[in-house]
Amino acid sequence: MNFDEHKPIYLQIADLICEKILNDAYREDERVPSIRDMGSLLGVNPNTVMRSFEYLKTIEVIYDKRGVGFFVTPGAKTVVKSIFKQSFLNEELPLIVKKVKLLDIETEVLCNHIREGLKAG
Amino acid sequence: MNFDEHKPIYLQIADLICEKILNDAYREDERVPSIRDMGSLLGVNPNTVMRSFEYLKTIEVIYDKRGVGFFVTPGAKTVVKSIFKQSFLNEELPLIVKKVKLLDIETEVLCNHIREGLKAG
Amino acid sequence: MNFDEHKPIYLQIADLICEKILNDAYREDERVPSIRDMGSLLGVNPNTVMRSFEYLKTIEVIYDKRGVGFFVTPGAKTVVKSIFKQSFLNEELPLIVKKVKLLDIETEVLCNHIREGLKAG
Amino acid sequence: MNFDEHKPIYLQIADLICEKILNDAYREDERVPSIRDMGSLLGVNPNTVMRSFEYLKTIEVIYDKRGVGFFVTPGAKTVVKSIFKQSFLNEELPLIVKKVKLLDIETEVLCNHIREGLKAG
């Protein structure tokens, strides 16, 4: 898998997993792949995957059963969604608006771009 | 000043300066603040400011007169605008669209947010 | 049952059994629950219970009759008590004292806590 | 430095630093030794020290200035003390009391031990 150069891989893996949870690819109380499997799957060192999992554990998106594996925390989907939504609307969106204004991008042009992107993807 | 945790400070300073240029706060052939002033203003090491300026020099947004200071390159505003626009439309926008989709944010709700933001700010 | 995060489960189970012996809940030459029962009771893998029992066997707190089960060793209560007492006085107490000092907890306040705890429980 | 066998080194280092803060060995907004220095000082790998610092950062006992080092968070002493005190009184003490009861240790004998320990250390 290809990772973005300028963001730590372990955070990108965390994002990946959050996405899968939002996508219902990983459901609540379901086991996520083992650190080793994930590592070889993504072509990264297990330690790096471990860091992702550690991080996700601290934000309570996953929990672990010792000797068994990591599992999606019940309620994680809702929580992740709301956190992401909050941060998007309160932090990212204002920056986007600011940029749009600065760059003199026409609102309706932008909205059309978004609409098309949503249809397409 | 507060900087984003996960982005080099020198790039954030560069962004800041570009913004000012787009804002007409710094006009062409006008002098930008000295490295020293900028540093103490932002609470960062002058070396860090220096890196920003070097970076801006390589992308030809500013130029320097030795012993005098740094100045905005003529035409910088147009160039910066087009660079930013490109990167916004090609790189940021797709990510935004992806996120919006993932978070089940209604397109029209989003567009309204943007419209309002533009009116307000 | 909930286990402490940072101590092996099998040792915590061993502690549990020692407690029962000190409590006279399990008496000498009496059978302790089967590995299977203990496992489902505590919600842990039978292998983990097995390890506890093995450990207790090596320190001669229990012994096994093959095909029958595990039994409390005669004299175990005395032995366990003295082991625990030693380790409490020599290892735990100094740490407690150190902590109390570090946290500026008044000696008499602490002693009162202990006295009350003993009366209550 | 010697570490306890059965507790992760990185947590022991974290404890060490908390102690120093409680001791006023490290004061608020004061810099703690660099990861590398700490590593060679304690005879552990810098990565291990890093984990300690990471942990202490998440619980907001220290903060970092990029490229400069780690510093004690203002208010850390008070916070650490109160957290430690709470956990001692609510979690550890009941266990101690339980053990004391189980082992038939005389309250006054115990209290004397504590008093002496406090005088001595």
Place this chain on the structure above:
DNA sequence: GTGGTCTAGACCACC
């Protein structure tokens, strides 16, 4: 098999 810790060492970006 699982996760967890640790080491060694490299390389990077940043100050």
Place this chain on the structure above:
DNA sequence: GTGGTCTAGACCACA
């Protein structure tokens, strides 16, 4: 110089 990330590989405890 600082912290941060990543790899490789070892070893351990645990289920």
